[in-house]
Amino acid sequence: MHVITAPIDSLSLLDSTGSPELFPIREVSRLTGVNPVTLRAWERRYGLIQPARTESGHRLYSKADIETVNRILDWIERGVAVSKVGKILAHDDQQAEVVRAERDTREAAEWPQWRARLMSAVSAFDDRQLESLYGQVVATYPLNVAFQDILMPLWNELLRHQGRFGQASEWLFFDAFLRVQTFMRLHVATVSPAPRVLLSAMPGECRKLELLVAALLMSRDDLAVKVLGMGQPFDELTLVCEKTHSQALIIFSNHAHNLELAGRLNRLALTLDCPLFIAGAASDLAQTALAGTSVGCLGSEGRQMQRRLQQFLSGSLDT
Numbered sequence: 001m002h003v004i005t006a007p008i009d010s011l012s013l014l015d016s017t018g019s020p021e022l023f024p025i026r027e028v029s030r031l032t033g034v035n036p037v038t039l040r041a042w043e044r045r046y047g048l049i050q051p052a053r054t055e056s057g058h059r060l061y062s063k064a065d066i067e068t069v070n071r072i073l074d075w076i077e078r079g080v081a082v083s084k085v086g087k088i089l090a091h092d093d094q095q096a097e098v099v100r101a102e103r104d105t106r107e108a109a110e111w112p113q114w115r116a117r118l119m120s121a122v123s124a125f126d127d128r129q130l131e132s133l134y135g136q137v138v139a140t141y142p143l144n145v146a147f148q149d150i151l152m153p154l155w156n157e158l159l160r161h162q163g164r165f166g167q168a169s170e171w172l173f174f175d176a177f178l179r180v181q182t183f184m185r186l187h188v189a190t191v192s193p194a195p196r197v198l199l200s201a202m203p204g205e206c207r208k209l210e211l212l213v214a215a216l217l218m219s220r221d222d223l224a225v226k227v228l229g230m231g232q233p234f235d236e237l238t239l240v241c242e243k244t245h246s247q248a249l250i251i252f253s254n255h256a257h258n259l260e261l262a263g264r265l266n267r268l269a270l271t272l273d274c275p276l277f278i279a280g281a282a283s284d285l286a287q288t289a290l291a292g293t294s295v296g297c298l299g300s301e302g303r304q305m306q307r308r309l310q311q312f313l314s315g316s317l318d319t
Contacts, residue, residue, distance in 0.1 A: 022052070022060045032069045039069070046086055048072055115154045122158070122174045130177055144302030147213050151178060155209065175209055182212040186219065186227065197309070198246045199279075200228040200237060202253035202261075206280060214252050214279055217302030218309055225250070234264070238271040248275045248313060250298065253282035262289040269294045275312060279305050 025036045040059075042048040049068055051059040061069075068089065075085045114137055121129040138146045155178060158171035199215045208230050215225040228240065241249050249272060251265065261282060269276040278286060279298040287297045296312045298305040 021063055023062075023066065025051075025059045025061065028061045028066055028069065031066060032073065034069055034073065042069075042072065042082070046082060048082075048086055048089070111149050111153075114150045115157075118151070118154055118174075122154075122170050125170075125173055127173075127177065130174075134177070134181060144217050147217065148302055152210075152213060175207075179209050179212060182209065182216055186212060186216055186225075195222070195247045196224045196226050196244070197248040197250060197313075198228055198237075198241060198244065199225050199250045199252055200232045200234075201230060202251055202255070202282070203231065203234060205253040205255040205282070210254055210280075211252055214305065218250070218279070218298075218305050220306065220310070223247070223310075223313075234268070237268065241272055241274055246274055248277060248309070250277045250279050250309070252280045253278065254280045254300075255282055261286055262293070262295075265290065265295045266293055277309065277312065 023031070025039060028034075028039060029036050039049065043050065043059075049061070049065050051061045051065055053059060071089060071092075072082070072085050075088055076082060080088065114133070118130065118133050118137075121133055134151075137150055140146075141150070155171070155174055158167065158174055162168045162171060197218075199211065199218070201211050211227055211230070215227045219225045226244075226246075232240070237249060240246075251268075253261075261278075265276060265278060275296065276294065277296040277298050278290070279300065281300050283297045284300050290297055296308070298308045298312075
């Protein structure tokens with residue numbers, strides 16, 4: 001069972017539409033018509049629901065838990081005994097997982113084909129064809145899939161293999177194209193009146209496009225991620241945060257974790273009036289060193305970064 005470390009009255013986790021995602025038992029009872037005694041019995045006796053708990057023991061239900069309650073009610077109304085509902089739900093979930101796995105396998109098989117078509121346009125330095133293919137990719141897949149599984153793997157492959165004549169030019173062509181596309185998408189988000197967090201690169205530890213893509217994948221309608229310029233002095237970040245009244249500061253690094261990183265981040269956190277987070281490959285490697293500190297680790301995968309940032313800022317996840 002997952003334990004939420006924040007007190008119950010500080011939990012206000014919001015989804016992209018601004019509605020709460022965690023509900024106390026009384027609210028679940030109101031929404032579903034099932035009294036709290038029955039909800040607790042379904043949990044303890046049959047294991048049908050597994051809500052999260054605060055340190056003080058309060059149950060907190062997600063939207064998925066509420067959906068499960070409604071599914072249980074549907075089967076009971078059909079005359080199925082509550083003791084048998086668990087097996088039915090498990091079978092339904094298993095079938096759904098099979099469908100998801102088949103879909104994911106099919107999509108994964110398509111990604112190399114997209115990369116090959118993009119590579120053909122890049123090799124020909126055909127910006128019109130490249131723009132057309134890019135539009136198809138971002139229209140077909142969620143942004144995190146488009147960038148993490150199709151566009152950035154090709155970008156990295158071109159970056160790593162610059163042995164033959166012309167490959168450096170191909171990478172520069174593709175890099176410049178993606179930077180423009182990503183910047184345009186980010187610009188729309190950062191001019192909105194939504195609260196902003198600042199994203200800064202650890203000096204010398206990522207490229208501009210990696211920073212822009214990270215910002216794009218972390219942005220939401222209700223929270224804009226503003227990218228600071230490459231070369232931003234680390235020791236002036238406190239000043240920038242004060243002047244911009246930012247809601248949080250995120251340091252991005254794709255380099256391997258070094259022993260000095262945790263110390264530098266902790267010293268920076270002491271000077272800030274807003275939360276400090278680290279994202280990128282270094283975040284995955286620094287979690288142990290930063291455990292118990294005020295610095296939050298967001299990870300390196302798009303949805304994970306966005307979700308953890310959301311949870312940290314709402315108080316439902318403790319650093």
